[in-house]
Amino acid sequence: RVQDLHTDNMLESRICRLVSAVSIRVRCQSTANSPSPQTNEAEKETTGLHKIQTKYTNPFSLFKEWYQDNKVPNKVVSNALTFSTSNRSGKLSSRTLILRRLDEDGFVIMTDGRSRKCKDLEENPYASMVFLWLNMTDGVLLSRQVRAEGPVNQLTPKDMEELYEVEPLFCKIRAHICHQGRPVDWQQHKENHDKVHRLWEEGQYNLDRPDHVVAYKLVPEGIEFYEANGLTIGDRLLYQKQGKEWEVTRIAA
Numbered sequence: 001r002v003q004d005l006h007t008d009n010m011l012e013s014r015i016c017r018l019v020s021a022v023s024i025r026v027r028c029q030s031t032a033n034s035p036s037p038q039t040n041e042a043e044k045e046t047t048g049l050h051k052i053q054t055k056y057t058n059p060f061s062l063f064k065e066w067y068q069d070n071k072v073p074n075k076v077v078s079n080a081l082t083f084s085t086s087n088r089s090g091k092l093s094s095r096t097l098i099l100r101r102l103d104e105d106g107f108v109i110m111t112d113g114r115s116r117k118c119k120d121l122e123e124n125p126y127a128s129m130v131f132l133w134l135n136m137t138d139g140v141l142l143s144r145q146v147r148a149e150g151p152v153n154q155l156t157p158k159d160m161e162e163l164y165e166v167e168p169l170f171c172k173i174r175a176h177i178c179h180q181g182r183p184v185d186w187q188q189h190k191e192n193h194d195k196v197h198r199l200w201e202e203g204q205y206n207l208d209r210p211d212h213v214v215a216y217k218l219v220p221e222g223i224e225f226y227e228a229n230g231l232t233i234g235d236r237l238l239y240q241k242q243g244k245e246w247e248v249t250r251i252a253a
Contacts (some may be wrong), residue, residue: 045227048232052225058246059223060104060146060238066144066225070133082130083109085120093120097129100163105218105238107148108155112180113214127152127218143228164209172207173197226253 011044056062071078079099093116107129111117121127130147135142154186155163164172177192178184199205221241230232234253239246 011168046231048230050228050232050235052227052235052237052250054237057248059220059225059248060102062225062237063146063223064102066133066146067131070135070144077134078133080131081107081109082128083117085117085130086126087120088123093117099131102213103217105152106217108163108215110160110167110213110215112175112178113212115180118214121152121216125152126150129218140230142230143226143234145226147224147226148218148220149222150218152216152218155215155217160213160215161209163215164213169207169226175213176207188202219240224251228253 049102054062056065056067067078071153077098079118080096081099084092086093095117097109097111099107102109109129126149128147128150128203131146133142133144144185164175167175173193173196177189177196196205200207223239225237225239226234227236236253238251240249241247
């Protein structure tokens with residue numbers, strides 16, 4: 001074992017000498033290719049302390065403003081969010097969903113009621129969601145994140161019907177041919193999809209909402225906003241529900 005340690009030490013010493021030699025070579029090349037002092041000064045790293053500017057005492061007003069800001073550069077998918085749940089044992093799971101509707105008191109999603117997330121919500125009807133928006137404006141990165149946490153309630157059948165009615169075709173077909181989370185044979189799955197699509201086009205298949213398509217609303221007890229502009233230290237605002245009012249606190253990033 002002593003011999004092994006000696007061999008390990010020799011190997012480690014050789015690696016250190018090699019790394020040192022490479023580092024010296026890189027530093028020499030960097031010095032040789034370094035720009036003038038004036039250029040160095042212009043390219044110095046910067047820093048700063050960002051501040052979220054808002055007049056809103058209601059977090060949903062600020063969310064709507066940021067959400068609309070993000071819809072301009074991201075016309076395809078501006079409503080994606082990460083939705084996290086846990087079962088009664090505390091085992092967590094997360095997935096990306098689409099915000100189907102924004103109400104005055106919460107965020108609405110729709111999913112397959114046979115999925116893992118729904119099983120989690122049956123055991124622990126509490127969840128969190130995160131929106132992340134990264135946009136470049138004139139070469140400057142604007143980073144925004146919104147995090148909401150709170151109880152989750154299933155919507156009424158009437159509300160679910162209204163949401164499902166405006167779903168695109170592929171979502172409705174998915175609801176009829178997919179049992180979320182179950183193994184599938186791709187070729188058989190494709191044949192099933194094409195058959196349903198063809199029958200629907202011929203008016204022989206009804207794409208009404210199946211019972212397993214359900215919608216939930218997360219009613220937040222707290223909503224946190226994060227924002228940073230360029231190479232700055234970000235700022236955070238935490239809105240917490242106190243009765244019918246919201247209390248806002250600035251917290252460190």
